[in-house]
Amino acid sequence: MNTHSQHLLLEFFDCDAQSLDNQALIEALMVDAANASGVSIVQKIFHTFSPQGVTGVVVIEESHLSIHTWPEAGYASVDFYTCGDASPENAIAIIQKGLQAKRFELLKVLRGQSLNQQSMLIAQHLSNGN
Amino acid sequence: MNTHSQHLLLEFFDCDAQSLDNQALIEALMVDAANASGVSIVQKIFHTFSPQGVTGVVVIEESHLSIHTWPEAGYASVDFYTCGDASPENAIAIIQKGLQAKRFELLKVLRGQSLNQQSMLIAQHLSNGN
Numbered sequence: 420m421n422t423h424s425q426h427l428l429l430e431f432f433d434c435d436a437q438s439l440d441n442q443a444l445i446e447a448l449m450v451d452a453a454n455a456s457g458v459s460i461v462q463k464i465f466h467t468f469s470p471q472g473v474t475g476v477v478v479i480e481e482s483h484l485s486i487h488t489w490p491e492a493g494y495a496s497v498d499f500y501t502c503g504d505a506s507p508e509n510a511i512a513i514i515q516k517g518l519q520a521k522r523f524e525l526l527k528v529l530r531g532q533s534l535n536q537q538s539m540l541i542a543q544h545l546s547n548g549n
Numbered sequence: 550m551n552t553h554s555q556h557l558l559l560e561f562f563d564c565d566a567q568s569l570d571n572q573a574l575i576e577a578l579m580v581d582a583a584n585a586s587g588v589s590i591v592q593k594i595f596h597t598f599s600p601q602g603v604t605g606v607v608v609i610e611e612s613h614l615s616i617h618t619w620p621e622a623g624y625a626s627v628d629f630y631t632c633g634d635a636s637p638e639n640a641i642a643i644i645q646k647g648l649q650a651k652r653f654e655l656l657k658v659l660r661g662q663s664l665n666q667q668s669m670l671i672a673q674h675l676s677n678g679n
Binding site: 422424426428430461462464466468474476478480482483485487489492494496498500502530531534 | 596
């Protein structure tokens with residue numbers, strides 16, 4: 420069986436602080452992201468921390484999606500880890516728009532194969548205001 | 550608040566196939582790994598796939614730990630994502646020994662800060678047979 424997987428590590432900066440502390444909004448966004456990526460949800464956990472911040476993990480048949488938010492810093496960290504034919508790139512715009520992130524960075528790591536035989540893609544994106 | 554976090558991406562190769570398909574063993578290993586790292590478990594999900602393979606995610610106060618196994622390929626992918634003063638390096642030997650992995654690779658990414666201002670550490674380790 421093919422162990423090759425895509426792991427997108429995403430850093431969303433300058434997000435809307437209220438959205439980052441809204442567990443219901445974050446959960447809906449991650450479910451939308453999963454659906455847009457063409458993956459199948461197995462189970463999910465979402466948790467709000469005190470005094471603020473949300474963590475969510477969505478276990479999918481193709482591996483997992485996760486989000487951790489720091490509302491006070493306007494920052495969210497998101498991972499899309501998918502094996503098979505999923506299209507996790509489809510989820511990026513959904514998360515960026517939902518969090519109103521002004522910019523984000525992406526690191527793509529190919530898992531299930533030697534890490535030092537690959538070129539890692541680091542990309543920076545600025546919001547176009549849409 | 551400080552958003553800086555450590556994200557260890559670990560690839561364990563040439564593992565024991567039976568261990569990789571043993572959900573109870575995998576779950577116990579991940580709990581041991583969390584405890585050795587000094588993190589606090591919030592909630593966990595473990596799931597066995599058909600015909601084989603285990604996925605587990607442990608949500609911790611400091612972010613998350615995850616594992617995905619491919620018994621037929623002797624391969625497991627593990628992530629330790631921790632903010633604060635956790636010591637996720639302590640968990641590596643526990644997982645390696647528990648899965649009887651003959652070698653592993655580690656990619657350490659510092660999250661919560663610009664990805665392109667850091668040097669990423671990629672390390673390869675061979676089992677010493679212990």
